[in-house]
Amino acid sequence: MDSKKSVKNFGDFDEAAAYILQLLSKQIGINSLFIAKNDGHINNILKVHNADKKLVEEGSSMPLIQSYCSLSINHGAVPLIIDDVSKNELTRSMEITKNYGQGTFVGVPVYYSDNTVYGTICGLDDQFHKLSEEDLYTFEMMSTLLTYVLELEKANQQIQTLxxxxxxxxxxxxxxxxxxxxxxxxxxxxxxxxxxxxxxxxxxxxxxxxxxxxxxxxxxxxxxxxxxxxxxxxxxxxxxxxxxxxxxxxxxxxxxxxxxxxxxxxxxxxxxxxxxxxxxxxxxxxxxx
Missing domain, CATH: 3.30.750.24 (STAS domain)
Known part of the structure; x- marks a missing residue:
């Protein structure tokens, strides 16, 4: 008997973002996964998938420079991984680190096709979480996929207007x-x-x-x-x-x-x-x- 695979259709970037976070959660298991957008000054948390603890609040925002996302952007296109935010020199003195104890952070920028920064896709836990090379590769692939979705949405909006x-x-x-x-x-x-x-x-x-x-x-x-x-x-x-x-x-x-x-x-x-x-x-x- 032939089996039919259902095709996932996304209405917009938000739907695709939520689905990607669900997939990441199943594979990686880190407590909180989120996608943030920034304008160079403010970091806005657009989509969040929290597992056991609500470490990240969807819809929240803060100055970009005070966020872990800024560190990820400065790090470049490859994932930034911080095993223990309380000890790492990049994060130990940051105000938000008080909320996450000896937790782990991983983040990778999301770009538009012209290489300008849209935001980041990140993982965060308040306890140490071991991330494999495969996990990091998956983060990179999901960032690339989000770029593709962003460009599709932009093209669709232009077509609709035209x-x-x-x-x-x-x-x-x-x-x-x-x-x-x-x-x-x-x-x-x-x-x-x-x-x-x-x-x-x-x-x-x-x-x-x-x-x-x-x-x-x-x-x-x-x-x-x-x-x-x-x-x-x-x-x-x-x-x-x-x-x-x-x-x-x-x-x-x-x-x-x-x-x-x-x-x-x-x-x-x-x-x-x-x-x-x-x-x-x-x-x-x-x-x-």
Missing amino acids: TAPIVPVTKGVAIVPVIGDITAPRAEVIIKHVLEKCSSEPMDYLIIDVSGVLQINAVVGEYLLKLVSILKVIGVTPVITGIQPFMALKVPHFAAALKDVLIEANLEAALKNLGFVLIKNEKKNQTFV
């Missing part, structure tokens, strides 16, 4: 054509991208064209409504074009919730409503003026 570009029409008027499948994460990226654009450039009207949307559900409908509401709050008038019949059927309240919003069948009608006229020049190219 598939909903903001196209300027004239001063104060722009179009955002939304194309393809809309997922909740993609909707969030679109909203963020739109708000960044509206904050950097004066905008009076933003035409949201959804004629290229392939699928919609209640969750996605809520995100689109959220975008419309936010635009109103910041003083930008939203205009919706291209609503398809299947959208009204799948999300019945969608059209009703947009009753106070200008809705047009297509882009041409929306632009005409805003006072633009379609003309043809001598080279037979159409343009709005």
